Amino acid sequence: MTDPAVDALRPGEVPAGLDLARLADHLAQHRPELTGPLRAELIAGGKSNLTYLLRLGDREVVLRRPPLGHVLATAHDMGREFRVISALAPTEVPVPGALLLCTDPDVIGAPFYLMERMPGEVFRTRAQTDPLGDERRRALAMAMMDTLAALHSVEPSSVGLADFGRPEGYLARQVRRWAGQLDRSRSRPLAGIDELRDLLAATAPEGANAGRIVHGDYRLDNLLASADPVAVHAVLDWEMATLGDPLADLGLLLTYWDVLGGSDTAAGNPVADGLGPRAGFPTGDELIDRYAGRSDVNVGPLHWHVALGCFKLAVICEGIHYRHTLGQTLGEGFDRIGEMVAPLVAHGLTAARER
Numbered sequence: 001m002t003d004p005a006v007d008a009l010r011p012g013e014v015p016a017g018l019d020l021a022r023l024a025d026h027l028a029q030h031r032p033e034l035t036g037p038l039r040a041e042l043i044a045g046g047k048s049n050l051t052y053l054l055r056l057g058d059r060e061v062v063l064r065r066p067p068l069g070h071v072l073a074t075a076h077d078m079g080r081e082f083r084v085i086s087a088l089a090p091t092e093v094p095v096p097g098a099l100l101l102c103t104d105p106d107v108i109g110a111p112f113y114l115m116e117r118m119p120g121e122v123f124r125t126r127a128q129t130d131p132l133g134d135e136r137r138r139a140l141a142m143a144m145m146d147t148l149a150a151l152h153s154v155e156p157s158s159v160g161l162a163d164f165g166r167p168e169g170y171l172a173r174q175v176r177r178w179a180g181q182l183d184r185s186r187s188r189p190l191a192g193i194d195e196l197r198d199l200l201a202a203t204a205p206e207g208a209n210a211g212r213i214v215h216g217d218y219r220l221d222n223l224l225a226s227a228d229p230v231a232v233h234a235v236l237d238w239e240m241a242t243l244g245d246p247l248a249d250l251g252l253l254l255t256y257w258d259v260l261g262g263s264d265t266a267a268g269n270p271v272a273d274g275l276g277p278r279a280g281f282p283t284g285d286e287l288i289d290r291y292a293g294r295s296d297v298n299v300g301p302l303h304w305h306v307a308l309g310c311f312k313l314a315v316i317c318e319g320i321h322y323r324h325t326l327g328q329t330l331g332e333g334f335d336r337i338g339e340m341v342a343p344l345v346a347h348g349l350t351a352a353r354e355r
Helices: 020-030 078-088 126-153 170-185 193-203 247-260 284-293 303-325 334-352
Strands: 038-042 050-056 059-065 098-102 112-116 212-214 223-227 230-235 242-244
Touching: 020 038, 020 098, 059 078, 078 098, 078 112, 126 212, 126 223, 126 230, 126 247, 126 284, 170 193, 170 242, 170 247, 170 303, 193 303, 193 334, 247 284, 247 303, 247 334, 303 334
Parallel strands: none
Antiparallel strands: 038 050, 050 059, 059 112, 098 112, 212 242, 223 230
16 A cells, blocks of 8 residues: 655655665665666655655665754664564564665765565554544554554564663663753753653652563554554564663553643644544553553553653654754654643653652
8 A cells, every 4th residue: 555645756856865876876786686767755754764765666665764964862773773673574563674774874874774665554644544433443553552562572582682772770761861862952941841851760660571672662653554454564663672661662652642642732743643532542541451451561550651751752852843943854744843842741740740
């Protein structure tokens, strides 16, 4: 199925962030089967790394590279994404086939990797999810949770990922990491965000479930899925994957789902417009129940993890807002992302204070 979010280009137009001549030469040298007239289109929707559809004659593949300009350290690691989708290929977790990793920034201006183009659609807007109806929306949400449970059930050492991260102290490190990212993205006053950071740092739990593969940004519109029949074909955007506490994935998912997806704040916003109860999907509690029934992870209270999700997403949105003010984002809808930071911080403070 064709992704409706692909931005069509005029004949001969090259999207920003690619050097097609150098790319063609690199492919001829390292993957000679990927030859033919080369055209590229930016795939809309990515809020961080940039994703392009490449057409090489009759074949289509996908290229991922870091964003233009202001890039946060460790946040856009192409090798990390490539490694994890390669490792998960033989498991029950659906991932695109990994084709080529290039760490040389001289080829297109940044490291990149190629992966197979997978079938399915990225469901991210009400225009896509409203026509599904209640039954298919529910089935799609439950398939999303089944896929997350499958990911968290993979033993890292069994797929060569035993050294993919440091599970001990993962949650405390997450707070420090995103606090650092915030400091590198500050461009305006942000009321309450430092208080939220300090609350999280002072109350970080031990992480009894540590040591699982964590996606780091798991949500409906990071999946390629179909609605008739309902199926998840691929999990995308692995740039923040590591070994850690799977409750971090659940907390961030609930942030997208109930905090943003349950609020008018997200109306028309590319981050959460087609997600959550406001868009006719099941509640976050129902999603967690589904996950708990298919996973051996001890779910327990998720207030702190939702607060972390709010902080993390607020920092991500602020970073995107900063890049937008510098003219370094590609695609539509980025002008409104900065509006989401304040409500995320407010909800995060409420969740962090819950016991």
